[in-house]
Amino acid sequence: MSASTQHLPRATTLGDLVAERSSLGGKAMLVIRDEVLTYAEAETKSNDMANRLLEYGVRKGDVVATLMYNSVAQALVWFGCAKIGAVFASLNVSLARDDLAYSLNDSGATLLVLDSELAPAYNAAERKLQRKLQTFVLGDCGIVAGARPFDRLLGASTTRPGADVGPTDPAAIVYTGGSTSMPKGVLVPHYYYIAAALRYGEVTQATDTDVGFANSHFFHIGGQQFGVTGPLYHGMTGVMEKWFSVSRYLDVARRHGVTIIDPLGTMIAALMNRPPNPNDRDHQIRLGIGIASGQVRRDIRDAFEVRFGVSLLEVYSMTEMGVLLCSERPSDRRAGSSGRTHGWADICIVDQADNPMPPGSQGQILLRPHVMNSTMLRYINKPEETIAAWKNLWYHSGDIGYLDEEGYLYFVGRQAHWIRRRGENIAAFEVEKAITDHPAVLDCAVVGVPSDLGEEDIKAYIQFRPEHGPVSPGDLIQWWKERIAYFKVPRYIEFIERFPRTMTKNEIARHELKSQGVGASWDATQA
Numbered sequence: 001m002s003a004s005t006q007h008l009p010r011a012t013t014l015g016d017l018v019a020e021r022s023s024l025g026g027k028a029m030l031v032i033r034d035e036v037l038t039y040a041e042a043e044t045k046s047n048d049m050a051n052r053l054l055e056y057g058v059r060k061g062d063v064v065a066t067l068m069y070n071s072v073a074q075a076l077v078w079f080g081c082a083k084i085g086a087v088f089a090s091l092n093v094s095l096a097r098d099d100l101a102y103s104l105n106d107s108g109a110t111l112l113v114l115d116s117e118l119a120p121a122y123n124a125a126e127r128k129l130q131r132k133l134q135t136f137v138l139g140d141c142g143i144v145a146g147a148r149p150f151d152r153l154l155g156a157s158t159t160r161p162g163a164d165v166g167p168t169d170p171a172a173i174v175y176t177g178g179s180t181s182m183p184k185g186v187l188v189p190h191y192y193y194i195a196a197a198l199r200y201g202e203v204t205q206a207t208d209t210d211v212g213f214a215n216s217h218f219f220h221i222g223g224q225q226f227g228v229t230g231p232l233y234h235g236m237t238g239v240m241e242k243w244f245s246v247s248r249y250l251d252v253a254r255r256h257g258v259t260i261i262d263p264l265g266t267m268i269a270a271l272m273n274r275p276p277n278p279n280d281r282d283h284q285i286r287l288g289i290g291i292a293s294g295q296v297r298r299d300i301r302d303a304f305e306v307r308f309g310v311s312l313l314e315v316y317s318m319t320e321m322g323v324l325l326c327s328e329r330p331s332d333r334r335a336g337s338s339g340r341t342h343g344w345a346d347i348c349i350v351d352q353a354d355n356p357m358p359p360g361s362q363g364q365i366l367l368r369p370h371v372m373n374s375t376m377l378r379y380i381n382k383p384e385e386t387i388a389a390w391k392n393l394w395y396h397s398g399d400i401g402y403l404d405e406e407g408y409l410y411f412v413g414r415q416a417h418w419i420r421r422r423g424e425n426i427a428a429f430e431v432e433k434a435i436t437d438h439p440a441v442l443d444c445a446v447v448g449v450p451s452d453l454g455e456e457d458i459k460a461y462i463q464f465r466p467e468h469g470p471v472s473p474g475d476l477i478q479w480w481k482e483r484i485a486y487f488k489v490p491r492y493i494e495f496i497e498r499f500p501r502t503m504t505k506n507e508i509a510r511h512e513l514k515s516q517g518v519g520a521s522w523d524a525t526q527a
Contacts, residue, residue, distance in 0.1 A: 017197075035072045170188070442466075445499060
């Protein structure tokens with residue numbers, strides 16, 4: 001059934017959806033790190049959270065940030081925000097001092113909830129903040145000056161507060177890597193989650209007897225939509241863990257009776273690297289939905305289906321457009337492709353001048369939604385980037401691909417300034433900024449190179465200042481680790497005396513550097 005013929009639910013906001021599903025009572029809605037939140041508890045406790053947030057001065061449109069691992073507590077913060085029209089901003093738990101301060105300042109957050117084990121990063125970032133935040137800590141709050149315990153956010157009233165929240169109102173800010181700037185905060189409306197949940201049902205053919213196992217996080221759109229709102233909409237149980245664990249993956253799936261998974265290409269590769277086991281098919285998983293194209297070799301992906309007895313459906317997604325905008329379906333698969341949009345959007349492949357290209361020709365992937373309010377509202381604080389992304393009224397993905405004669409999309413790769421590593425989108429600009437902050441560095445360039453786990457690893461080309469002389473790779477690595485998230489720290493380092501540059505703009509010729517691959521560079525994993 002196409003999107004245009006769907007009968008839309010009464011719930012068009014996340015808060016209404018939680019309220020409607022409360023009729024399922026004591027059924028487990030979420031099981032996160034073995035803590036259970038029932039559908040009834042999701043309603044009453046999120047109302048409680050919403051009223052407490054109001055007492056602490058949070059109002060419609062205010063931003064509430066979290067720096068937390070996957071947890072029931074974080075889900076309640078999100079649902080509580082939804083009930084009063086506050087904007088939920090879950091931040092990557094790997095952020096260090098500088099990039100954490102950037103995200104807190106950029107989001108405009110006035111209240112922060114964080115896990116106590118992540119307090120050191122916040123304490124380091126605090127002096128760089130532009131405003132004083134109300135802070136609440138899950139765990140020992142004594143290690144954050146002036147913080148209150150998380151329990152203060154509960155215990156008000158289980159009656160839903162009266163708030164005028166509609167499907168077009170902002171629901172969340174989700175940070176995504178950019179190409180030539182710092183990470184962009186993607187502002188998304190409530191209906192964005194409803195539309196994604198409808199697609200989740202179309203792709204998985206989900207029923208309330210299914211159990212979903214999400215291997216992402218609240219700070220990723222995949223974790224939000226595969227782990228929470230997709231299962232919530234369809235009355236399922238959603239299972240989440242703190243981190244993906246290759247050794248525990250199937251054990252967790254078996255224990256909870258998981259039927260739907262969402263492995264990334266790197267996860268597929270990691271699971272296939274384990275020795276075969278007679279129990280590899282001892283599970284109830286019937287379907288996997290995830291992004292493997294460009295992340296893992298096709299033969300590894302196909303071998304995964306055979307070994308584990310799971311049908312893997314390819315999808316093409318991004319934070320700005322929501323998950324599953326383009327996907328295979330159980331009855332509509334084409335080898336090597338990411339499927340079709342099934343009525344949710346148009347796709348166009350264009351050259352560098354935005355001229356449409358014929359089937360089979362590679363170019364940038366452009367998207368245009370058919371369903372109102374199902375995609376992002378804008379990039380926060382970045383009006384020019386928002387306009388540029390929607391040039392000619394098409395969303396410009398920055399990805400390279402092609403269409404066949406029947407409209408199936410084939411993903412080829414990403415533009416040079418954007419690196420995909422371990423499921424994270426990383427802006428080369430952001431890493432380069434941290435590198436050039438080092439007093440010995442004159443210039444640098446960061447590119448993605450092939451990884452042995454699929455996707456890419458980060459390689460840094462570094463030119464030193466003559467007056468400073470060289471610095472050891474190990475010392476550079478330590479410098480970066482104190483300033484940016486671990487997954488942004490380069491694995492490979494190559495020192496260079498002069499950069500190749502373009503003839504027209506005298507810019508560093510990244511494509512030339514990228515074409516050299518790993519080469520003879522220094523490898524942090526071998527140090």
